[in-house]
Amino acid sequence: MTQQSVEPRTTAEDAGAGTRVPAGRSWLDRYFHITHRGSTVAREVRGGITTFMAMAYILLLNPLILSGEDAAGNTLGHTAVITATAFAAALTTLLMGFVGKVPLALAAGLSVSGVLAGQVVPQMTWPQAMGMCVMYGAVIMLLVVTGLREMIMNAIPLALKHGITMGIGLFIALIGLVKAGFVQENPAPGGGPVVLGPDGELAGWPVLLFAVTLLAIFMLQARGVPGAILIGIVGGTVLAVALNAFGVIDPKQWVGGAPELHGSAVSMPDFSVFGQVEFGGWGEVGAMTVGLIVFTLVLAGFFDAMATIIGVGTEARLADDKGRMPGLSKALFIDGAGGAIGGVSGASGQTVFVESATGVGEGARTGLSAVVTGLFFAACLFFTPLTAIVPGEVAAAALVVIGAMMMMNARHVDWADRATAIPVFLTVVLMPFTYTITTGVAAGVISYVAIKVAQGKAREIGAFMWGLTVIFLIYFALNPIESWLGVH
Numbered sequence: 001m002t003q004q005s006v007e008p009r010t011t012a013e014d015a016g017a018g019t020r021v022p023a024g025r026s027w028l029d030r031y032f033h034i035t036h037r038g039s040t041v042a043r044e045v046r047g048g049i050t051t052f053m054a055m056a057y058i059l060l061l062n063p064l065i066l067s068g069e070d071a072a073g074n075t076l077g078h079t080a081v082i083t084a085t086a087f088a089a090a091l092t093t094l095l096m097g098f099v100g101k102v103p104l105a106l107a108a109g110l111s112v113s114g115v116l117a118g119q120v121v122p123q124m125t126w127p128q129a130m131g132m133c134v135m136y137g138a139v140i141m142l143l144v145v146t147g148l149r150e151m152i153m154n155a156i157p158l159a160l161k162h163g164i165t166m167g168i169g170l171f172i173a174l175i176g177l178v179k180a181g182f183v184q185e186n187p188a189p190g191g192g193p194v195v196l197g198p199d200g201e202l203a204g205w206p207v208l209l210f211a212v213t214l215l216a217i218f219m220l221q222a223r224g225v226p227g228a229i230l231i232g233i234v235g236g237t238v239l240a241v242a243l244n245a246f247g248v249i250d251p252k253q254w255v256g257g258a259p260e261l262h263g264s265a266v267s268m269p270d271f272s273v274f275g276q277v278e279f280g281g282w283g284e285v286g287a288m289t290v291g292l293i294v295f296t297l298v299l300a301g302f303f304d305a306m307a308t309i310i311g312v313g314t315e316a317r318l319a320d321d322k323g324r325m326p327g328l329s330k331a332l333f334i335d336g337a338g339g340a341i342g343g344v345s346g347a348s349g350q351t352v353f354v355e356s357a358t359g360v361g362e363g364a365r366t367g368l369s370a371v372v373t374g375l376f377f378a379a380c381l382f383f384t385p386l387t388a389i390v391p392g393e394v395a396a397a398a399l400v401v402i403g404a405m406m407m408m409n410a411r412h413v414d415w416a417d418r419a420t421a422i423p424v425f426l427t428v429v430l431m432p433f434t435y436t437i438t439t440g441v442a443a444g445v446i447s448y449v450a451i452k453v454a455q456g457k458a459r460e461i462g463a464f465m466w467g468l469t470v471i472f473l474i475y476f477a478l479n480p481i482e483s484w485l486g487v488h
Contacts, residue, residue: 039365047364048372054355084347090377097370109351127278136297137339155464162409163424167431169406176399180210213397236394273346423448442472
């Protein structure tokens with residue numbers, strides 16, 4: 001995606017090492033080092049707009065994922081979550097642009113939202129779940145400040161990291177299939193645990209619309225069309241509105257209501273979930289479960305961000321062959337702060353989006369691109385009624401697409417090596433099959449250590465992995481341990 005016409009990489013640090021600074025540069029150029037990085041203001045603006053268009057789908061998908069009931073039977077308001085998603089994305093992306101000065105945009109991480117919806121809120125309330133986001137964000141910031149991030153990154157095998165990403169991808173795809181009504185739990189005795197649609201067959205226009213939207217996005221991606229996900233969602237929404245307007249579809253068939261614009265397209269932001277954060281009250285859950293949830297959120301938000309930051313930085317010609325790039329520590333710290341910001345906002349943890357690479361492909365090289373993206377997210381605060389038109393079935397198609405994209409990490413796994421293939425397999429399949437991410441991670445870690453021991457390679461297992469194995473063994477044996485101790 002990188003443009004070949006861009007001048008050789010020259011960073012702001014190069015300027016301090018003797019690079020001649022052109023005279024007459026504007027304050028914008030000087031602050032963001034636009035000329036030194038071989039870019040122009042026009043390229044940065046274009047890159048920022050492209051990045052926004054590529055990741056604007058998060059305004060539709062995040063509310064869809066966070067639409068379930070918590071342990072107390074409460075739900076988050078749809079409009080309020082859209083506002084929270086736009087606000088948190090705008091704030092963290094602007095911080096990345098002004099402070100990190102790199103072309104990276106942030107928004108609610110679907111992997112983090114998936115953990116919250118599928119694993120956390122069935123056990124606690126939404127405010128408590130958002131408190132978990134604040135906690136995991138604080139942990140990541142602490143890891144960055146202390147330098148422990150490198151130790152952790154080196155401790156977990158690379159193949160297992162890819163397995164975690166793939167497992168979360170399948171988990172997200174399954175959420176999309178369920179939300180669309182494409183699959184559902186099998187109510188009949190016998191047979192598989194899930195079936196196609198109601199009564200074992202696909203039925204209804206909304207499910208057909210989901211399938212058409214899904215295929216359209218895949219076809220656009222195969223053609224290399226920028227912003228394929230957003231284009232597919234817009235196209236599916238237009239078709240849904242038309243079918244609904246002509247009375248083709250029974251309004252009762254729509255899962256989230258008919259796709260209609262009620263009132264004006266412009267409205268004031270709904271900050272009703274902002275600040276709804278609780279710490280404590282986890283008596284029924286238990287301290288160990290809380291610790292495992294925070295750890296899972298760190299896994300979901302930290303490792304992908306690290307790879308994305310370096311990957312996009314390399315694409316922008318900002319990183320060297322060792323992955324070092326200007327503002328890397330700041331970028332990692334802001335990404336960690338995104339967890340806390342997302343929790344306080346009510347949008348779940350924010351993380352760097354790989355779609356930032358689309359802006360880099362348009363020539364973006366500096367933080368000005370991120371500032372432009374952030375401003376567009378801020379503008380969306382006043383257009384939430386427009387996003388509410390999108391049917392849940394259309395938005396769900398994008399979840400399946402994201403899952404497919406995350407599965408592409410399979411190419412990095414050596415499937416001929418049993419020591420890595422088996423742990424990765426268990427990690428990937430158990431996440432969607434058990435509907436919990438922690439179970440997949442735990443099975444992967446334990447099996448990895450067990451196989452290494454069986455191969456006589458126990459010395460290759462670091463202390464960190466041994467510690468995780470002990471924790472996850474206790475996690476699996478928690479129920480019999482509690483029964484043995486008489487704890488209820």
